[in-house]
Amino acid sequence: MYESEIKALKKAGRFRERKLFDDSLDDLASNDYLGLSRSKKQFGKAVKLVKKYNTLSSKASMLVNGYHPIHKLFEETIAEYNGFEEGLVVGSGFLANMSLIEALVRKGDILFIDEEYHASGVMASQLLGDRVVTFSHNDVDDLSKKLLSYPAKRQVIAVEGVYSMSGELCKKEIFDLADETEALLIVDEAHSAGVIGAKLLGIFEYYHINITERHIKMGTLGKAYGSYGAYILASKNIISFLENRAKPIIYSTAPSVFDTALALVNLKHIQKNVKKYTKKILKRQAVVKKDIGVQCHSLILPIVMLNNESALSMQRRLISQGYLVGAIRQPTVNTPMLRVILNLSVSTKKLQDTLVFISHNTIQ
Numbered sequence: 063m064y065e066s067e068i069k070a071l072k073k074a075g076r077f078r079e080r081k082l083f084d085d086s087l088d089d090l091a092s093n094d095y096l097g098l099s100r101s102k103k104q105f106g107k108a109v110k111l112v113k114k115y116n117t118l119s120s121k122a123s124m125l126v127n128g129y130h131p132i133h134k135l136f137e138e139t140i141a142e143y144n145g146f147e148e149g150l151v152v153g154s155g156f157l158a159n160m161s162l163i164e165a166l167v168r169k170g171d172i173l174f175i176d177e178e179y180h181a182s183g184v185m186a187s188q189l190l191g192d193r194v195v196t197f198s199h200n201d202v203d204d205l206s207k208k209l210l211s212y213p214a215k216r217q218v219i220a221v222e223g224v225y226s227m228s229g230e231l232c233k234k235e236i237f238d239l240a241d242e243t244e245a246l247l248i249v250d251e252a253h254s255a256g257v258i259g260a261k262l263l264g265i266f267e268y269y270h271i272n273i274t275e276r277h278i279k280m281g282t283l284g285k286a287y288g289s290y291g292a293y294i295l296a297s298k299n300i301i302s303f304l305e306n307r308a309k310p311i312i313y314s315t316a317p318s319v320f321d322t323a324l325a326l327v328n329l330k331h332i333q334k335n336v337k338k339y340t341k342k343i344l345k346r347q348a349v350v351k352k353d354i355g356v357q358c359h360s361l362i363l364p365i366v367m368l369n370n371e372s373a374l375s376m377q378r379r380l381i382s383q384g385y386l387v388g389a390i391r392q393p394t395v396n397t398p399m400l401r402v403i404l405n406l407s408v409s410t411k412k413l414q415d416t417l418v419f420i421s422h423n424t425i426q
């Protein structure tokens with residue numbers, strides 16, 4: 063079964079498989095931006111927090127009796143830090159996007175989604191039939207034209223704070239346009255929360271946006287927050303509507319209590335150590351600027367490769383040097399590339415070695 067499909071994938075250099083990489087490699091591939099995934103201290107704090115309660119796991123949907131005091135505490139804390147009325151924990155970022163897009167874009171509404179939005183949003187938008195308009199990536203003019211051409215009961219815009227493959231920031235003008243046109247704005251902050259902004263809270267903070275009832279922020283706990291799961295921040299009404307209508311929230315077991323606790327202790331830890339982390343982030347961005355002349359505004363450095371095979375080959379060669387980087391190929395991206403994460407747990411010296419190795423061994 064499926065032999066011919068697998069053969070075709072292999073032939074096109076698009077075959078993928080999950081792999082156990084050597085844990086001793088320096089990790090410049092994952093989204094563990096701040097290096098918290100290896101912190102036994104933070105892990106221990108989360109264990110201590112969960113052990114204070116009689117119930118240690120989720121048991122049921124949050125709409126039955128799976129809603130745990132740790133979920134509530136996490137939601138209140140993250141909403142307060144970010145200046146939103148309410149928070150809602152969700153099983154994963156994938157489910158958060160499915161929830162938002164499928165539930166909020168009602169009859170008579172239209173979703174305007176950036177063409178490079180995450181696969182979870184794209185998949186959810188396929189459930190909307192003709193209520194979806196895709197706009198060119200980060201293109202304010204195209205979005206503006208499309209908002210004019212497709213009037214609707216509610217116009218909903220979906221963008222990412224930092225785009226996951228290119229590391230580019232969503233343009234501030236998109237926030238302004240959403241405001242002017244009174245559209246609802248969904249911002250996926252998977253790669254911006256914990257990475258940008260004066261308190262490392264993400265793009266709303268970075269652009270000093272005044273949060274209104276038309277702003278919705280979602281993010282994952284599986285990246286800078288060093289855990290697993292996700293959250294949605296919005297007005298009380300939107301959160302209440304999602305509790306009533308979003309199927310992945312209603313019909314799925316509540317998010318893991320331990321993972322939520324881990325995200326909570328990590329979130330507090332980041333807030334306490336903002337200065338230290340910001341300094342490390344700026345240092346790595348300065349290394350990239352100095353060594354290869356690229357100004358990174360996030361912790362994602364994309365390096366274009368000739369084709370899928372050369373991306374894989376460079377990844378293999380870097381592994382032999384002790385470094386793991388992402389080899390991102392079609393169809394995930396149009397142009398194959400190495401995705402180098404400026405992970406704060408990897409020293410700047412090692413980052414420099416990696417960049418030198420890539421520039422000496424790449425044929426453009």
Ligand SMILES: Cc1ncc(COP(=O)(O)O)c(C=O)c1O
Pocket residue numbers: 154155156157159180182222226250252253282283284291292
């Ligand atoms: C931009 C973006 N949104 C959503 C997700 C999905 O989040 P999660 O991994 O928590 O399902 C990811 C990747 O994982 C992502 O990169």
